[in-house]
Amino acid sequence: MSDPDPKRQLDALEAKIAAARAARETRKAHQEEHYSQANVAWRMVTEMVAGLGIGFGIGYGLDHLLGTMPGFMVLFTVLGLVAGIRVMLRTAAEIGTDKTSGPAGEDKAPDADGAKDKRDRGDGD
Secondary structure: OOOOOHHHHHHHHHHHHHHHHHHHHHHHHHHHHHHHHHHHHHHHHHHHHHHHHHHHHHHHHHHHHHOOHHHHHHHHHHHHHHHHHHHHHHHHHHHHHHHHEOOOOOEOOOOOOOOOOHHHHOOOO
16 A cells, blocks of 8 residues: 655655645735734734823823822823824834845845846846
């Protein structure tokens, strides 16, 4: 029943592994592309809500301790809003740079003529 040639068995096993990896990689790339924008949006929403919540909590706590009810709460809520917006902008800039750079940090964007610089490929003077 089994094939007596171990070389042939090994080649068949390698072919099955390669086919399984190829199928897995294509599905994974599609899923990452589909869900990545939603993940980024939820991350930004979470950053904004966290900034507001922390600012409100600190302001309310100070107002409760010092007896100055709306003063610190309003101040720290506004500061939390500003901090949340800054973190969101930083995240947006980070996502923007990830789209133009490859896995090793190399620039994916082509030049005006549609080709990368010869120095980047290593075949220029």
